[in-house]
Each structure stands twice: as structure tokens, then as C-alpha cells.
Amino acid sequence: MDDIKNKLWAIGGGKGGVGKSIVTLMVGASLARLGNKVILVDADLGGSNLHTLVGIRYPKYTLADFINKKVEAIEDVIMSTPIENMSIICGADDILGMANPKYTQKTRLLNHLKRLDADFMLLDLGAGTSFTTMDFFLYAPNKIVVLTPQITSIQNAYGFIKASLFRHLNDTFSKESGPLELIKRACSPVNGEPIDSIAKLYDEFKVLGEEQQENLMNCINALNIKLIINMVKDTKERNVCKIVKSVAKNYLGLTIEDLGIIQFDNILNSSINNMADFFTKRRDSMASINCYDIATTIIKNCQKITTQPSVFAAPKIPA
Ligand SMILES: Nc1ncnc2c1ncn2[C@@H]1O[C@H](COP(=O)(O)OP(=O)(O)OP(=O)(O)O)[C@@H](O)[C@H]1O
Ligand SMILES: [Mg+2]
Numbered sequence: 001m002d003d004i005k006n007k008l009w010a011i012g013g014g015k016g017g018v019g020k021s022i023v024t025l026m027v028g029a030s031l032a033r034l035g036n037k038v039i040l041v042d043a044d045l046g047g048s049n050l051h052t053l054v055g056i057r058y059p060k061y062t063l064a065d066f067i068n069k070k071v072e073a074i075e076d077v078i079m080s081t082p083i084e085n086m087s088i089i090c091g092a093d094d095i096l097g098m099a100n101p102k103y104t105q106k107t108r109l110l111n112h113l114k115r116l117d118a119d120f121m122l123l124d125l126g127a128g129t130s131f132t133t134m135d136f137f138l139y140a141p142n143k144i145v146v147l148t149p150q151i152t153s154i155q156n157a158y159g160f161i162k163a164s165l166f167r168h169l170n171d172t173f174s175k176e177s178g179p180l181e182l183i184k185r186a187c188s189p190v191n192g193e194p195i196d197s198i199a200k201l202y203d204e205f206k207v208l209g210e211e212q213q214e215n216l217m218n219c220i221n222a223l224n225i226k227l228i229i230n231m232v233k234d235t236k237e238r239n240v241c242k243i244v245k246s247v248a249k250n251y252l253g254l255t256i257e258d259l260g261i262i263q264f265d266n267i268l269n270s271s272i273n274n275m276a277d278f279f280t281k282r283r284d285s286m287a288s289i290n291c292y293d294i295a296t297t298i299i300k301n302c303q304k305i306t307t308q309p310s311v312f313a314a315p316k317i318p319a
Helices: 020-033 062-067 102-116 132-141 151-172 177-187 197-208 210-221 234-250 271-279 286-307
Strands: 007-014 040-044 078-080 086-089 120-125 142-147 225-232 257-263
Touching: 007 020, 007 132, 020 040, 020 078, 020 086, 020 120, 020 142, 020 225, 040 062, 040 257, 062 086, 062 120, 062 271, 078 271, 086 197, 120 132, 132 286, 151 177, 151 225, 151 234, 177 197, 177 210, 197 210, 234 257, 257 286
Parallel strands: 007 120, 007 142, 040 086, 040 120, 142 225, 225 257
Antiparallel strands: 078 086
């Protein structure tokens, strides 16, 4: 499974504490258990704690060593974890000013990451919508947004998805003033602004010609976002996914996939200090079972991507 399209997954979600790191770890461990070589990357530069969850107290090497060129190859900062088949690249501490690496540093990092020998690489992103977080999220061909059923988390997840879409549009049309002007208006519609959805932006693009309309649609369709609802407590909360999907479709023209739910799990919550132990000994816990199911779905998804390119067929922008 060498294909970068299958390999690289970014896990983001706007809000802090929704379980991005837990999902990275648990889904990563499930993929490893299913026989895949997995590398977790703590891309929460400035607020890294993924290593703590796998039981590494003081990482010997971190991304900072690579970013500051203390080591030449990214392979030099990979550390093993107690989980077979799964290793980790620990995050950098903000004391070193790593939260906002320079463009060239980010590009070098991403170029080295993509060449790593792994079946899956999972990037654990920080909270918020900083440029660095957005860049990592947009770079990964597979994007997961984690949210909980809480209203604030739903709002932040939507905000995160919207911010990533508009950054993606801005990047794509960065050298074209006509499209950029329209994108800017759609991004923050002020009082009475008629372009208040992607469908209307698409209509406005008509004046720029059919080719630009098609470029806009291709750009939107290229954003391959999937949702995981974490800390689900009852059946009603499972429907949160439908709400986010429908709002994203109606206002942003995005077709978002549902990757699954993870139930609120008391055993997990009280095992945070020893997640590796939890993972090996509590495979029967609800969260472990849910994450295993999600890993299975991811693998099926990758097989589909490899064998049926038609899954990328362009969904229509809503009328
Ligand atoms: N399914 C779950 N069941 C019970 N508790 C959970 C679950 N998922 C996460 N938690 C709890 O939520 C806490 C926060 O999780 P986590 O650190 O993964 O969030 P995060 O989104 O990565 O936060 P940050 O943005 O600060 O990096 C965990 O320490 C754990 O106590
Ligand atoms: Mg985290």
C-alpha cells in the first residue's frame, strides 16, 4: 500500500479536547493490529502530547530535531511504541518556537514524511485553524474531522471545515484576481451579501467562464473529508453526523463521508495514563471495538481507492 492517497491521514477538528489524539492513537493501533505498518505523527506543534498517551515520558527525539536540522533524515526521529507495528514521531515543544514553522520548514517536513516507509501515517493536528494546522490538513489526501455531539464542538467542526475549504480555494486561485475577489466575498458574507453559499459562488463564477466554474467544482470535490463522532452517549447523538453532513452540503457544497462513531467509554477515560496497556488489555471496551470498526472501514476505503477510481466522481454542487 505505497500510494500516498491511501497512506496519509490527517486528524483535525477545530475544538480542543474532542479526542483527536485519542482517535489517532486508537485507530492507528487498530490499523497496526490488522497487520499494517503505522506511523503516528504528532503534528500538534506547540501542544504535543501524543507521546504521553503511548507511555513515552521524555521523547529522545522530536520533530524539532528534524525541523532544526539536528538530524538529516526524518527516519532518525521515529521512535517505537509498546504497540507492535506502530511507531511515533513525537511533537515539538512550543518553547522552541515550533508552533509556526516557516514555509520552507513545512515543505521539507511534508516531503520527507511522504517518502516514509509505512502503510499508514496518521497526523494528529492541534486545535484551532492556524495556518500550520490547515496546511497539514490540506496536504493530507485523507482528512478526518473529529467532533463530539456537543453543540460547541459541532459549531467548531463546521468552522474548521469551512476554514479549510476557503484556504484550499484561496491557495488554488491565489494568482487570479477575479476568482479571488468572489471567493473573498463568499468567505465572510457581510450584511446583504448575495454570495452566501458555495452554490451561489458557483453561479457567480459563470461570468469568469465555464472553465473557471469547472475548476471551482473540481477544487471543492477534491476535498475528501470524513467525520468521526467521538464520546457518543446515546442513539440520538449518533445523528450529529447527519446534521454536519447536511449543513456542509447545503452551504459548502461538500460531500462529507461518515467514518463512524466512538462511544463515550469510562474505562478509556480512566486509562489515559496508560493507553498502550489499555489498548492491549481492553480490546473488549466499547471505544476499542468502535476504533477497530473504523480501521476496518479505512482499509476497505483504501482498497476502493486503489481499485475503483470512480469513487472520486464529482458530486454535484447543490442547486
Ligand atoms: N471515547 C471517549 N470516551 C471517554 N473519554 C474520552 C473519549 N475520547 C476522549 N476522551 C477524553 O477526552 C480527553 C481529551 O482527548 P484528546 O487529548 O484526544 O483530545 P484532543 O482533541 O486531542 O485535545 P487537544 O486539542 O488538546 O489536543 C482524553 O484525555 C480523554 O479523557
Ligand atoms: Mg491532541
